[in-house]
Amino acid sequence: MKTYAIAAIPGDGIGPEVVDAGVEVLEAVAKRDGGFGLRVDRFDWGGEYYKKHGRMMPENGRDLIRKHDAILFGSAGHPDIPDHITLWGLRLAICQPFDQYANVRPTRVLPGITSPLRAVDGPELDWVIVRENSEGEYAGVGGRVHQGSPLEAATDVAMFTRAGVERIMRFAFGLARSRSRKFLTVVTKSNAQRHAMVMWDEIATQIAAEFPDVTWDKMLVDAMTMRMVMRPQTLDTIVATNLHADILSDLAAVLAGSLGIAPTANLNPERAFPSMFEPIHGSAFDIMGKGIANPIGTFWSSVMMLEHFGEQAAAARLMRAIEKVTGDRRLHTPDLGGTARTADVTAAVIDAIHGANV
Known part of the structure; x- marks a missing residue:
């Protein structure tokens, strides 16, 4: 029997609460399916580790998790530590060296959840956003000079390489091909950014020739926000730069009902x-320890992890369990307008996993 090694990195805020719930659910579905096992190693890195050691993770942290099959990540962000330190010291310190260049964020309205869009409750919103995850605006190239003086200057340079753009375009077109509509929207800003974004557009056209069965169009990022709200049914698979997709995917999650339900691979x-799977909701320190964090984003991320392992039956079973639970409004956490607690949702999903009809 195959045993998958998972590195669990809860991080900060509600991260430990939702990661613990995610591990419970993964163990339940592994037990139900019986065809594979899990070994979960926990790494308590993050803000509290930083307070003790002056860094978010140990110097050899990546070596400790390099041989794992996947990483289950909670959140990075601590009110006592500047955000750029928490992000670059943990999440990006894993993503970039491990070349996790394809950030995939599915979005749809789950049963029982009503989109704030136009009271849409159903198939009108069913997207997957592909975010270039290794370069662009988050490449880390830049600096500050003359700090504290009237001449102070700062730069953050958006770096785009042909190799980087080609591979994310090829990934996005391939993903679009695998979906029923076979339709991709390429998000850009080439009217104002006349170098890198023009290259982005040109490469999209070149890669499109490799996928003649995929229909595609192009959208400026500002107009894209309007299209997501006013014409959601015209979208399916979306590819955008690191910054643009970061923003658009948060909008997409809220349009689907809550940041608390949104997953990421x-x-x-x-x-x-190893690839890393995480909810997108962040550390949410305002609700930390209250027991009301929505674990659905972590559960859905766990579905994506199982799909990555090739455990399609287990992934489908877990997704059906999630949909059964979200369909019961009594099990909605406060972010969805309900009163359920994290433990209630977790127990219900586990019960559904072991149910006869899931």
């Missing part, structure tokens, strides 16, 4: 390194 498609 940070993929290294070539599998040279």
Whole structure:
């Protein structure tokens, strides 16, 4: 029997609460299916580790998780530590060296959840956003000079390489091909950014020739926000830069009902390194310890992890269990307008996993 090694990194805020729930659910579905096992190793890195050691993770942290099959990540962000330190010291310190260049964020309205869009409750919103996850605006190239003086200057340079854009375009077109509509929207800003974004557009056209069965169109990012709200049914698969997709995917999650339900996969498609799976909601320190964090985003991320492992039956079973639970409004957490607690939702999903009809 195959045993998958998972590195669990809860991080900060509600991260430990939802990661613990995610591990419970993964163990339940592994037990139900019986065809594979799990070994979960926990790494308590994050803000509290930083307070003790002056860094978010140990110097050899990546070596400790490099051989794991996947990473289950909670959140990075601490009110006592600047955000750029928490992000670059933990999440990006894993994503970039492990070349997790394809960030995949599915979005749809789950049963029992009503989109704030136009009281849409159903198939009108069913997207997957592909975010370039290794370069662009988050490449980390830049600096500050003359700090504190009237001449102070700062730069953050958006770096785009042909290799980086080609591979994310090829991944996005391939993903679009695998979906029923076979339709991709390429998000850009080439009217104002006349170098890198023009290259982005040109490469999209070149890669599109490799996928003649995929229909595609192009959208400026500002107009894209309007299209997501006013014409959601015209979208399916979306590809955008690191910054643009970061923003658009948060909008997409809220349009689907809540940030608390939104999943993410940070993929290294070539599998040279472990991929990382996480909810997108962040550390949410305002509700930490209250027991009301929505674990659905972590559960859905766990579905994506199982799909990555090739455990399609287990992934489908877990997704059906999630949909059964969200369909019961008594099990909605406060972010969805309900009063359920994290433990209630977790127990209900586990019960559904072991149910006869899931």
